[in-house]
Amino acid sequence: MDAFKEMLLEELGTPTAFTIPLLGGIDVSQSVVVSWIVMAVLIVAALCLTRNLKVEHPGKVQMGLESAVQFLNGFVEANIGEHWRAFAPWLGTVALYIGFANIIGIFGFAPPTKDVSVTAGLAILSMLLIYGSQFRYNGLLGGLKRFAEPMPLLLPINLMEVAIRPLALCMRLFGNVLGAFIIMEMLKFVAPILFPAVFSIYFDLFDGLIQTVVFVFLTTQFVGEGIKEEE
Amino acid sequence: MLEFHLSTIVFTIINLLVLYAILRKVLFGRVNDILEQRANLVQQEIESAQQGNRQAQELKAEYEGKLTDARQEAAKIVSDAQIRAQRVYEGKVAEAQGEAQRLRQEAQAQIATERETMLQGARKEVASLALLAAAKVAGRSMDADDKSFVDEFLSEVGEQG
Numbered sequence: 512m513d514a515f516k517e518m519l520l521e522e523l524g525t526p527t528a529f530t531i532p533l534l535g536g537i538d539v540s541q542s543v544v545v546s547w548i549v550m551a552v553l554i555v556a557a558l559c560l561t562r563n564l565k566v567e568h569p570g571k572v573q574m575g576l577e578s579a580v581q582f583l584n585g586f587v588e589a590n591i592g593e594h595w596r597a598f599a600p601w602l603g604t605v606a607l608y609i610g611f612a613n614i615i616g617i618f619g620f621a622p623p624t625k626d627v628s629v630t631a632g633l634a635i636l637s638m639l640l641i642y643g644s645q646f647r648y649n650g651l652l653g654g655l656k657r658f659a660e661p662m663p664l665l666l667p668i669n670l671m672e673v674a675i676r677p678l679a680l681c682m683r684l685f686g687n688v689l690g691a692f693i694i695m696e697m698l699k700f701v702a703p704i705l706f707p708a709v710f711s712i713y714f715d716l717f718d719g720l721i722q723t724v725v726f727v728f729l730t731t732q733f734v735g736e737g738i739k740e741e742e
Numbered sequence: 743m744l745e746f747h748l749s750t751i752v753f754t755i756i757n758l759l760v761l762y763a764i765l766r767k768v769l770f771g772r773v774n775d776i777l778e779q780r781a782n783l784v785q786q787e788i789e790s791a792q793q794g795n796r797q798a799q800e801l802k803a804e805y806e807g808k809l810t811d812a813r814q815e816a817a818k819i820v821s822d823a824q825i826r827a828q829r830v831y832e833g834k835v836a837e838a839q840g841e842a843q844r845l846r847q848e849a850q851a852q853i854a855t856e857r858e859t860m861l862q863g864a865r866k867e868v869a870s871l872a873l874l875a876a877a878k879v880a881g882r883s884m885d886a887d888d889k890s891f892v893d894e895f896l897s898e899v900g901e902q903g
Contacts, residue, residue, distance in 0.1 A: 600770035632754025
């Protein structure tokens with residue numbers, strides 16, 4: 512049992528892969544390295560899939576790609592409104608990154624999103640996006656006024672949300688992926704054969720994709736709240 | 743377990759920004775370009791189809807007008823021809839009637855002349871026979887005075903006969 516505990520604790524840590532000998536040593540953690548792998552795969556896949564796009568007579572791959580991008584565009588447009596064009600590629604990128612990072616456990620890597628620092632980075636970016644766009648599209652004064660909506664009484668809550676929203680985004684993603692990861696490690700320890708494969712479908716694949724959707728959906732929702740005109 | 747590493751946070755932010763810059767260009771930009779081009783293409787096709795339709799309608803109206811004109815023209819030509827034919831026919835008939843009239847008059851004139859000639863011949867014959875008969879009766883030949891006398895007599899008889 513002690514061995515299992517030790518193994519689990521080791522798995523839960525965020526080991527440093529290597530250190531860049533600059534400015535007194537910059538630590539590059541394992542999750543960052545796996546993130547690079549995810550990025551490389553995504554970029555190579557994007558390059559391969561978009562290599563031969565045709566306006567007329569698209570192939571099956573292109574049609575799938577187009578419907579995916581159209582789905583993303585439609586989703587972002589429905590939630591953000593007229594300024595959706597600038598946000599769709601960013602939200603799509605975040606979705607691809609988180610989605611792939613969540614399910615990379617299937618391929619034997621530790622998901623980068625089980626590192627709270629990674630999800631914190633994502634949440635900070637979301638926060639910058641939400642409040643940046645709020646001021647970008649409403650002006651300084653209009654952006655400030657948004658904090659007093661729908662009624663001035665909610666001003667303190669809206670201000671607290673500036674910190675709560677990214678914290679919730681960060682912790683939700685981290686907690687879910689970490690929980691799934693711990694359960695999978697335990698299952699692998701208890702019953703190394705067949706069992707993990709079945710549960711992996713839920714904990715790695717399904718939960719991973721759900722958390723992707725939740726993260727991106729909430730970010731989109733918050734951005735929309737910040738800039739959408741009330742009808 | 744719950745330790746925040748500044749370096750990892752910074753790396754994650756940089757990673758995401760880099761990934762965004764690349765995917766925006768390589769994935770979303772390209773696919774959206776294609777979608778936009780397709781939308782433009784469809785728009786163009788629709789517009790050109792509408793234009794073609796409009797042109798076809800115009801041509802149709804034009805041809806229909808021309809066809810009506812042509813029909814009227816044809817009707818006019820036919821009626822002209824009928825009128826002319828009627829006129830020619832009437833002319834021919836009148837000509838033929840005139841001709842027939844003339845022939846009949848000529849024939850009547852000829853008949854009359856012939857009758858006159860025959861009558862004169864017969865009168866002469868009768869006169870000479872009468873003279874002959876008279877000469878035989880008188881036993882002498884006739885001279886010119888007698889002849890005129892006979893003629894006078896005969897013409898009197900002819901007028902009565």
